[in-house]
Amino acid sequence: MAAQRKASRYVVPVAVAGVAAATIGLVPALAASGDPDLPEITAQQLVEKIAASDTQTLSGTFRISTDLGLPAFDGLLGGLAGSGEGGEGTADPAAQLTKLVSGTHTLKIAADGPERQKLTLLDGKEQYSLVHDGDEVWAYDSRSNRVFHEKGVEDGGEAPRKEIPADPKALADEVLKAAGDTTSITVGGTAKVAGRDAYRLVVEPKQQGSTVESITIAVDAATGTPLKFTLASTSGGKPVVDAGFTKVDFGRPAASEFDFTVPKGAEVTEGDQVEKDHGKAPEDLEKAFGDFGLGDLGGAGAAGKNGPEVIGEGWTAIAAFDSGAPAPKTEEAPKEAQGFLDSLGDEVSGKFGTGTVFKTKIVNALMTDDGKVYVGAVTPQALVDAANAAK
Missing domain, CATH: 2.50.20.10 (Lipoprotein localisation LolA/LolB/LppX)
Structure with a gap:
């Protein structure tokens, strides 16, 4: 092993x-x-x-x-x-x-x-x-x-x-x-x-x-x-x-x-x-992002015991799970990460409440204020729609 x-x-x-x-x-x-x-x-x-x-x-x-x-x-x-x-x-x-x-x-x-x-x-x-x-x-x-x-x-x-x-x-x-x-x-x-x-x-x-x-x-x-x-x-x-x-x-x-x-x-x-x-750098990152609510994203801890729920299929499939933690706030992040996260995040709202979409040109992630996470190679609106439909 x-x-x-x-x-x-x-x-x-x-x-x-x-x-x-x-x-x-x-x-x-x-x-x-x-x-x-x-x-x-x-x-x-x-x-x-x-x-x-x-x-x-x-x-x-x-x-x-x-x-x-x-x-x-x-x-x-x-x-x-x-x-x-x-x-x-x-x-x-x-x-x-x-x-x-x-x-x-x-x-x-x-x-x-x-x-x-x-x-x-x-x-x-x-x-x-x-x-x-x-x-x-x-x-x-x-x-x-x-x-x-x-x-x-x-x-x-x-x-x-x-x-x-x-x-x-x-x-x-x-x-x-x-x-x-x-x-x-x-x-x-x-x-x-x-x-x-x-x-x-x-x-x-x-x-x-x-x-x-x-x-x-x-x-x-x-x-x-x-x-x-x-x-x-x-x-x-x-x-x-x-x-x-x-x-x-x-x-x-x-x-x-x-x-x-x-x-x-x-x-x-x-x-x-x-x-x-090897623990030093990863532990530093884990502390920096884990305390901020971003540690273990996509891992077993974040996805829960049963893993993420998959919404949809094909190119528009979305993975949804409960992070078990409130959505992160940029001002609570380590100063080294604040500018980086600000450049990625947009605040959004809907029937699900409020949250932040962290975006790239391919993969986007919606983190709601009550700890739900929706991730996929889909548009931010598709993530919002999925979160609304889950309510």
């Missing part, structure tokens, strides 16, 4: 930001030659092509731009939790990879199957590297000259995969069946991504009230590997996520790509020590 927890904390970020992020793609290269002329393909065939893709090796450069409609997290997280290492920075992936939730970042990746991945985050002259090689994870932050090391990391298991149809057509059938009456899945033409020909798979809600306008995935015409991912919000403006390869090579990276040597003078922190000390 301990090894699985390690895998979820450190290998999963590598897999998601490296292999998984690589296979969903991240900000496209500009195409000088225009959209390619490819054979016609149906949505069913394109989903099958994705399912049949077996990309195990790749290397490349990609950019990810994220705009959740939120203020910058850096000052908030730094003010509440610090670095846990004297305020001088940390190489812990749990802290470093939160940078990807806002702004624009350039990354280099390499993958050689599920056992070896490398991700390098480039921010100006500074670099942050994360390497997974077998049962070890190494991470290095050049800004602070600190190294993080975790040994004994194991794969979390194959159980979830056993329920997924192995046959690409069967998997495509399941995807399209699950879409049902709430989702439209179509082929939206072609694109050029990192110099490669690709089809565009467009996923759109059919329901009214969702904050998601569309999800577009550019799929490599030759390999079926997704190369670009764009999530657009009904609020307009820049995409919530616009990410794709600027350069990609599906050959096997050199074995030396995954070698790691501790830089001279760098301070090394072992994962076991982080586990022991």
Whole structure:
């Protein structure tokens, strides 16, 4: 169990930001030659092509731009939790990879199957590297000259995969069946991504009230590997996520790509020590937000013994639960969080009483003054309507 927890904390970020992020793609290269002329393909065939893709090796450069409609997290997280290492920075992936939730970042990746991945985050002259090689994870932050090391990391298991149809057509059938009456899945033409020909798979809600306008995935015409991912919000403006390869090579990276040597003078922190000390930053955050009524949101404590109630279905589903605490007041929050929360919250009222809607471009949450919480990728009005209907 301990090894699985390690895998979820450190290998999963590598897999998601490296292999998984690589296979969903991240900000496209500009195409000088225009959209390619490819054979016609149906949505069913394109989903099958994705399912049949077996990309195990790749290397490349990609950019990810994220705009959740939120203020910058850096000052908030730094003010509440610090670095846990004297305020001088940390190489812990749990802290470093939160940078990807806002702004624009350039990354280099390499993958050689599920056992070896490398991700390098480039921010100006500074670099942050994360390497997974077998049962070890190494991470290095050049800004602070600190190294993080975790040994004994194991794969979390194959159980979830056993329920997924192995046959690409069967998997495509399941995807399209699950879409049902709430989702439209179509082929939206072609694109050029990192110099490669690709089809565009467009996923759109059919329901009214969702904050998601569309999800577009550019799929490599030759390999079926997704190369670009764009999530657009009904609020307009820049995409919530616009990410794709600027350069990609599906050959096997050199074995030396995954070698790691501790830089001279760098301070090394072992994962076991982080586990022991891990309570400090989370406890600070828990105190800051927990006392404010925001701790454990979505956890078992907040949702209650029976978990949240799901109202509606598909893209307009709303999770509702009783937090067991009065709604938070901004003036009661730690000063580091007040500006952040003010920028998110709007006071609302209805048959349910009064409360505050905490909003982003995708996920919104209504917290009523009597402690009820309604969360979903829906408009604030949909949350108010759900709260009114519950009275």
